[in-house]
Amino acid sequence: MKFSEQLEARFSDMITHYPVKRSLLVPFLLYTQDEYGYITDPVIEELARRLEITELDIRGVISYYSMLRTKPGGKYNVQVCTNICCLLRDGEQMLAHVRGKLGVAVNQGVTPDGVFSVEEVECIGACAWAPAMQVNYTFHENLTPEKIDQILDEYRQKAAQ
Amino acid sequence: MATLVSHPDEVKVISKRFGLGAANLDRYLELDGYKALQKALELGADGIINEVKASNLRGRGGAGFPTGMKWSFVPKESAKPKYVLCNGDESEPGTCKDRLIFEHDPHAVIEGAMIAAVATGSHDVYIYIRGEYRYLLEIMQKAIADAYARGFCGKNIFGSGYDLNVYWHGGAGAYEVGEESALMESLEGKRGIPRIRPPFPAVVGLWGGPTVINNAETLASVPPILLMGGKQYAEIGVERNGGTRLFQLSGHVERPGVYELPLGYNLKKAIYEVGGGIANGRALKCVVPGGSSVPCLRPEEIDISLDFDAMMKAGTFLGSGGIVILDDQTCIVKFALRTSQFYRHESCGWCIPCREGTDWLTKTLKRFHAGGGVAKDIDNLRYLAENMLGRTFCPLGDAAAMPIIGFVKKFREEFEAHLDGRPCPFGQHGALNPLPVLSH
Numbered sequence: 001m002k003f004s005e006q007l008e009a010r011f012s013d014m015i016t017h018y019p020v021k022r023s024l025l026v027p028f029l030l031y032t033q034d035e036y037g038y039i040t041d042p043v044i045e046e047l048a049r050r051l052e053i054t055e056l057d058i059r060g061v062i063s064y065y066s067m068l069r070t071k072p073g074g075k076y077n078v079q080v081c082t083n084i085c086c087l088l089r090d091g092e093q094m095l096a097h098v099r100g101k102l103g104v105a106v107n108q109g110v111t112p113d114g115v116f117s118v119e120e121v122e123c124i125g126a127c128a129w130a131p132a133m134q135v136n137y138t139f140h141e142n143l144t145p146e147k148i149d150q151i152l153d154e155y156r157q158k159a160a161q
Numbered sequence: 162m163a164t165l166v167s168h169p170d171e172v173k174v175i176s177k178r179f180g181l182g183a184a185n186l187d188r189y190l191e192l193d194g195y196k197a198l199q200k201a202l203e204l205g206a207d208g209i210i211n212e213v214k215a216s217n218l219r220g221r222g223g224a225g226f227p228t229g230m231k232w233s234f235v236p237k238e239s240a241k242p243k244y245v246l247c248n249g250d251e252s253e254p255g256t257c258k259d260r261l262i263f264e265h266d267p268h269a270v271i272e273g274a275m276i277a278a279v280a281t282g283s284h285d286v287y288i289y290i291r292g293e294y295r296y297l298l299e300i301m302q303k304a305i306a307d308a309y310a311r312g313f314c315g316k317n318i319f320g321s322g323y324d325l326n327v328y329w330h331g332g333a334g335a336y337e338v339g340e341e342s343a344l345m346e347s348l349e350g351k352r353g354i355p356r357i358r359p360p361f362p363a364v365v366g367l368w369g370g371p372t373v374i375n376n377a378e379t380l381a382s383v384p385p386i387l388l389m390g391g392k393q394y395a396e397i398g399v400e401r402n403g404g405t406r407l408f409q410l411s412g413h414v415e416r417p418g419v420y421e422l423p424l425g426y427n428l429k430k431a432i433y434e435v436g437g438g439i440a441n442g443r444a445l446k447c448v449v450p451g452g453s454s455v456p457c458l459r460p461e462e463i464d465i466s467l468d469f470d471a472m473m474k475a476g477t478f479l480g481s482g483g484i485v486i487l488d489d490q491t492c493i494v495k496f497a498l499r500t501s502q503f504y505r506h507e508s509c510g511w512c513i514p515c516r517e518g519t520d521w522l523t524k525t526l527k528r529f530h531a532g533g534g535v536a537k538d539i540d541n542l543r544y545l546a547e548n549m550l551g552r553t554f555c556p557l558g559d560a561a562a563m564p565i566i567g568f569v570k571k572f573r574e575e576f577e578a579h580l581d582g583r584p585c586p587f588g589q590h591g592a593l594n595p596l597p598v599l600s601h
């Protein structure tokens with residue numbers, strides 16, 4: 001496959017950072033995921049060829065890291081932290097609120113329109129500003145149910161544009 | 162993004178540039194930026210290491226290993242290239258300090274890491290930032306590019322004849338990778354599985370070369386040490402514990418936030434004065450003083466000094482400086498369960514005691530909290546956890562076991578209150594789908 005111009009530029013820059021080619025794998029996989037929504041089979045094939053490692057090796061790496069996925073997520077992936085500091089500040093209620101608001105059941109990831117996916121995540125490093133969530137890479141902190149409604153409404157509007 | 166707080170008892174050494182726009186290189190230069198690196202180039206390797214040793218700086222990642230000593234372990238001559246690796250994979254629950262450093266003062270980390278490189282004769286620095294911190298990785302990418310544009314990194318830095326490259330690297334979600342050997346594996350493009358030691362990274366590290374690995378806060382502490390002198394920095398703290406730390410107050414505290422306090426500051430004072438006491442006027446039940454992996458303290462145990470040695474004497478650790486405060490309405494069993502669930506999720510599965518232990522602990526606690534516990538489970542939890550200690554390649558097994566041992570030891574009565582199918586006394590069943598209750 002051909003990478004987009006932006007990814008190609010990133011690849012040629014990152015490959016110069018390391019004495020061993022495969023070292024760029026973890027951050028680069030995340031960049032491809034940002035571009036295509038998930039890590040696709042052609043991406044894995046292409047990277048295996050370029051880095052001279054097996055596809056299996058790459059799949060092994062993907063399965064280790066929580067953020068990497070091989071299936072599509074929502075356009076906006078809502079990641080609610082329920083780890084200890086968020087737990088103490090009602091993180092579980094926030095997660096339930098997000099799920100209720102978006103109509104996403106516990107074992108189901110993505111809304112039917114593909115706009116949102118919901119994940120319960122481990123500590124995202126917002127302990128002093130709990131409860132917190134990330135929508136894609138953006139932090140939203142000191143959450144309340146009202147604040148969540150407002151945040152999700154804004155993303156929904158953005159998706160409609 | 163994250164809100165800054167302050168308190169009059171703070172001593173601002175690392176945080177002195179927070180909120181002043183120092184991510185901008187010109188601003189950083191106005192605020193003493195890159196002066197310490199120039200001084201370091203004059204001092205030379207031995208001079209730097211002596212200052213850092215005199216400062217009593219100890220690793221801010223959690224283990225508290227003396228930084229100067231760590232640097233002195235790197236062999237002077239090496240056939241393979243030497244590396245400096247900054248650990249910015251901050252993932253320990255309760256810990257959110259490196260975020261502020263990367264956001265407000267990224268050049269301080271670059272400068273500190275470059276000084277570490279000069280001190281150990283390395284020409285390549287890698288700054289690893291966890292995947293969730295994308296906005297911080299972008300701040301760091303810009304900071305590095307700006308430093309190159311001025312010639313602060315690259316060939317012949319500051320006319321010294323010394324070549325020094327700085328690179329960024331991003332993670333993709335793994336707590337385990339914060340452990341030094343797993344961090345190197347991850348940077349080499351592999352699953353973050355720990356390596357057996359010895360050999361230690363100072364001898365065989367990244368791509369087989371000698372490697373110094375320091376936490377971002379440790380490295381950010383280095384430029385001020387060189388500027389004020391190691392001795393003066395040591396005097397800010399207490400014996401064998403130099404300087405300040407970014408302490409993070411979270412949980413049921415009135416004013417949560419990140420506060421820079423001298424080492425040796427009193428924990429009780431940190432909670433009640435700096436943090437404004439327990440939220441909603443409630444009483445204190447428990448403090449987890451150094452991130453989720455350390456044994457907890459009961460309210461009568463918190464009148465102690467926040468330094469590595471005093472905390473160890475009290476049977477716990479200063480760890481990452483993440484102080485989690487639990488009020489009297491909190492169910493310890495549920496808190497222990499959530500802690501355990503985290504370690505189960507993050508265990509890489511390489512060592513059986515950790516992989517199986519975290520799973521059993523979680524299952525037992527889940528059943529317990531759902532009211533299906535039996536009396537012998539209480540001792541079983543402790544037995545299980547104690548048998549994980551010291552039996553794994555990396556400290557994740559210990560990190561998962563230690564808090565559970567602490568909770569069982571110090572809050573046995575709460576476990577007993579859940580026995581005989583009784584509902585949780587705190588009415589917290591919540592979203593943690595309980596396992597079916599076993600018959601007794």
